[in-house]
Amino acid sequence: MSEKRLKRKIIKKKxxxxxxxxxxxxxxxxxVFSLRLTLMNVFVVASIGALLIIFITTYIIAFTPLREYxxxxxxxxxxxxxxxxxxxxxxxxxxxxxxxxxxxxIKKILTGDLxxxxxxxDSITATSxxxxxxxxxxxxxxxxxxxxxxxxxxxxxxxxxxxxxxSVVFFPPAKxxxxxxxxxxxxxxAVDVALAKNTPIKAVLAGTVIFADWTPTTGNVVIIRHNxxxxxxxxxxxSITKDQGDAVRTGEVIALAGSTGQESTGVHLHFELxxxxxPIDPTIFIAFE
Numbered sequence: 239m240s241e242k243r244l245k246r247k248i249i250k251k252k253x254x255x256x257x258x259x260x261x262x263x264x265x266x267x268x269x270v271f272s273l274r275l276t277l278m279n280v281f282v283v284a285s286i287g288a289l290l291i292i293f294i295t296t297y298i299i300a301f302t303p304l305r306e307y308x309x310x311x312x313x314x315x316x317x318x319x320x321x322x323x324x325x326x327x328x329x330x331x332x333x334x335x336x337x338x339x340x341x342x343x344i345k346k347i348l349t350g351d352l353x354x355x356x357x358x359x360d361s362i363t364a365t366s367x368x369x370x371x372x373x374x375x376x377x378x379x380x381x382x383x384x385x386x387x388x389x390x391x392x393x394x395x396x397x398x399x400x401x402x403x404x405s406v407v408f409f410p411p412a413k414x415x416x417x418x419x420x421x422x423x424x425x426x427x428a429v430d431v432a433l434a435k436n437t438p439i440k441a442v443l444a445g446t447v448i449f450a451d452w453t454p455t456t457g458n459v460v461i462i463r464h465n466x467x468x469x470x471x472x473x474x475x476x477s478i479t480k481d482q483g484d485a486v487r488t489g490e491v492i493a494l495a496g497s498t499g500q501e502s503t504g505v506h507l508h509f510e511l512x513x514x515x516x517p518i519d520p521t522i523f524i525a526f527e
Contacts, residue, residue, distance in 0.1 A: 252277060253276065253277045253278045253281075254276050254277075254278055255276060255277070256274055256275070256276055257274070257275050257276065258272055258273070258274050258275070259272065259273040259274075259275055260272045343469075343515050344448065344449060344461065346515070406443070406466060406468070406523075408442045408443060408511075408520075408523045408524045409440060409441070409442050409443070409488050409489045409524075410440070410442070410524050410525060410526060411431075411439050411440050411441070411442050411470075411472060411507060411509055411524075412431055412433055412437055412438070412439050412440065412495065412507050412526070413526060413527065414431040414432050414433045414437075414506075414507070414526060414527070415431070415432045415526075415527060416429050416430065416431055416432075416521070416526055416527065417430045417431070417432045417506060418430040419521070420517075420519040420520065420521065422517065427510055427517035428471070428473075428508050428509055428510040428517075428520070429509055429519075429520050429521060429526065430506050430507070430508055430509075431506055431507045431509060431526050432504070432505070432506050433495040433505060433506055433507055434495065434505065435476065435494075435495060435496060435497075435505045436476060436494045436495060436496070437494065437495040437507075438491045438494060438495075439460075439472050439475060439491065439492055439493040439494065439495055439507055440489050440490060440491055440492065441462055441470070441486045441487065441488060441489065441490050441492050442462075442464075442470050442488070442511070442524065443462070443464040443465075443468060443470065443488055444464065444465075444485075444486060444487050444488045445462040445463050445464035445465070445468075445470075445485075445486060446462065446463050446483065446484070446485055446486070447460060447461070447462055447480050447481065447482055447483060447484045447485075447486060447492070448461050448462065448463045448469075448482065449461035449482060450478050450480050450481055450482045450484075451478075451482070452498070453499065454499065454500060455499050455500050455501050456473040456474060456498075456499040456501060456502075456508065457473065457474045457475065457496070457497075457498025457499030457502060458473075458474070458475040458476065458477060458478050458493065458496070458498050458499075459471065459472065459473045459475070460472045460475065460478055460480060460492050460493050462486060462492070466513075467513055467514040467515075468511065468512065468513055469511075469512040469513075470509070470510065470511055470512070471508075471509070471510040471511075471512070472492065472493055472507060472508075472509060473499070473507075473508035473509075473510070474495075474496060474497060474498055474499050474501075474502045474506060474507065474508050475493035475494060475495060475496055475498065475507075476493075476494045476495060476496020476497070476498060476505075477493065477494045477496065478492070478493045479491055479492055479493060479494070480492045480493070495507055511523070511524075
């Protein structure tokens, strides 16, 4: 026990023995700075300094932008930019797919390589024949009452106006004799109209010119995109009066009739009408003669 006590006293004495830290001028040995220290004071100051360093480092890593310079920590701006680029790339991918589909549709119009879909004249939608039983055509008692009530109200309605059955009315691109009809079996998705040279060719509907240029097989071609999913094509023209991107009105002159292109057999208009990517017979909607 006495040895342990002795050791403790020696350690305590070393810890609390006052020492002096003196800084001297090397040339003159003049005392520049002196400080009275003990080992305990040095230990306490060192511990507090270490804790301060740990605290400051933790604060910098957790709450300041300086952590971005530490290897292994991602930048907030970098994350934000990466997220924004991911969203933009996704939007660009969708836009690219739409453009590819649109270009594919234009390519099919120019080449005529497309399936044929039959359209109704009145509804301008694909027709499907269904058998309706006579029982379904008989009105019920509630229907009769409703019809009678509507008839009484319409009798005194002065503001009722007649509405057309169809919302789209086509303007004839040109008047002439049809030399070749619409024949999807032979992949002739158009009507050929014989015309005199330089006869004005007009737009069947208002729209935007999406193609106006010369092609080796069909010569000068004008393609117009209209509302409701319609696209009209005018081929073998002698000259074109519109450029790509121009807006045209219904009945506005877009080209002059001619006989250009390798597939042309004379002065005529090769006219195509498309709906939602499918060719339809233009004579269903337009009277050429």
